[in-house]
Amino acid sequence: xxxxxxxxxxxxxxxxxxxxxAAAEMLxxxxxxxxxxxxxxxxxxxxxxxxxxxxxxxxxMAIPEDYHILFLQGGAFTQFAMVPINLMRxxxxxxxxxxxxWSKKAMAEAKxxxxxxxxxxxxxxxxxxxxxxxxxxxxxxDYVHITTNNTIYGTAFSNMPAYGDTPLVxxxxxxxxxQVYDVTQFGxxxxxxxxxxxxxxxxxxxxxxxxxxxxxxxxxxxxDYQVHVKADSCHNTPPCYAIYLAGLVFEWLEDQGGVPAIxxxxxxxxxLLYDLLDSSSxxxxxxxxxxxxxxxxxxxxADEALNKPFLTKAAExxxxxxxxxxSVGGMRASIYNAMPLAGVQALVDFMKEFERTxx
Ligand code: PMP
Numbered sequence: 001x002x003x004x005x006x007x008x009x010x011x012x013x014x015x016x017x018x019x020x021x022a023a024a025e026m027l028x029x030x031x032x033x034x035x036x037x038x039x040x041x042x043x044x045x046x047x048x049x050x051x052x053x054x055x056x057x058x059x060x061m062a063i064p065e066d067y068h069i070l071f072l073q074g075g076a077f078t079q080f081a082m083v084p085i086n087l088m089r090x091x092x093x094x095x096x097x098x099x100x101x102w103s104k105k106a107m108a109e110a111k112x113x114x115x116x117x118x119x120x121x122x123x124x125x126x127x128x129x130x131x132x133x134x135x136x137x138x139x140x141x142d143y144v145h146i147t148t149n150n151t152i153y154g155t156a157f158s159n160m161p162a163y164g165d166t167p168l169v170x171x172x173x174x175x176x177x178x179q180v181y182d183v184t185q186f187g188x189x190x191x192x193x194x195x196x197x198x199x200x201x202x203x204x205x206x207x208x209x210x211x212x213x214x215x216x217x218x219x220x221x222x223x224d225y226q227v228h229v230k231a232d233s234c235h236n237t238p239p240c241y242a243i244y245l246a247g248l249v250f251e252w253l254e255d256q257g258g259v260p261a262i263x264x265x266x267x268x269x270x271x272l273l274y275d276l277l278d279s280s281s282x283x284x285x286x287x288x289x290x291x292x293x294x295x296x297x298x299x300x301x302a303d304e305a306l307n308k309p310f311l312t313k314a315a316e317x318x319x320x321x322x323x324x325x326x327s328v329g330g331m332r333a334s335i336y337n338a339m340p341l342a343g344v345q346a347l348v349d350f351m352k353e354f355e356r357t358x359x
Contacts, residue, residue, distance in 0.1 A: 005343035008321035053247035070205040079190040080109035088114040095141035100127040100150040127153040129288040149175030156293025198246035300330035
């Protein structure tokens with residue numbers, strides 16, 4: 001067996017011990033004589049897995065008891081709609097910080113439900129920086145939406161804005177559990193699992209209890225947070241196996257020392273790559289220094305004609321999925337929690353060698 005270093009933006013690299021454990025438990029989950037894939041979601045076997053997975057996430061992110069944890073389906077994309085459906089109640093308006101394609105898609109969904117104020121944007125420079133945020137909201141809104149990490153452009157917010165009583169909603173799809181965030185600064189956090197937490201098909205929602213129970217009467221049941229809170233994420237058949245795998249990822253993360261420890265490692269990994277980019281005239285980072293995230297690192301080759309040979313040679317060296325998103329071009333290295341330091345070191349060594357050969 002030979003495994004590559006996978007720099008995919010998502011679905012993405014898994015911690016190897018998790019894959020091994022899932023494989024070992026595939027046919028017989030802990031003496032139950034069946035796979036997690038075969039369990040009823042109403043069985044004690046599964047409800048124990050669900051409770052354990054939730055408890056681990058609560059510990060890892062220090063989520064207070066007045067927040068509910070939901071494991072839903074439909075991806076972060078469905079949250080783009082559920083957030084306005086459930087939260088736009090008084091002002092029927094959401095305030096959005098536009099830092100890239102995912103923020104724009106969130107706004108487009110919200111506009112179908114109510115009004116949207118774009119309170120800041122970095123669209124003028126292809127989202128390669130984080131815009132200054134206003135001190136106060138220009139118009140009253142039911143919530144403020146922020147994309148904490150911009151998967152395509154590589155920018156990330158570390159400090160959250162505060163707008164009095166207006167709850168902050170965070171799309172944390174691409175950096176949940178990678179650095180310490182204070183959950184109490186948010187009213188709601190959502191994230192697709194497929195980068196730092198598990199397989200696609202699972203969406204995590206962390207929601208303050210005061211934001212639950214306000215969806216309009218005619219809301220389809222699956223789009224109403226209250227339905228999922230009441231049923232403990234089991235109103236219909238939940239993504240059982242994905243929840244189990246997320247539980248294994250959370251267990252692994254606890255073994256690594258939790259979020260503060262993984263943040264330290266993530267900072268080392270990002271610095272290793274950014275140091276090379278900043279010291280080279282052959283490669284160039286696209287994101288302004290103070291606005292760089294730890295998870296997705298876009299970079300360009302000075303000579304675009306070398307993009308193809310770079311990707312080919314990288315793949316030959318076992319470094320895969322480095323092609324940048326079409327809206328930025330060049331390369332993007334996604335280095336989520338499960339990417340080991342050795343993977344980033346291998347990439348940096350390869351880039352130095354490539355520059356020696358082609359530079
Ligand atoms: N938000 C962000 C920041 C993302 O990176 C993505 C997916 N890459 C999404 C939302 C959409 O997530 P999903 O595919 O789970 O619907």
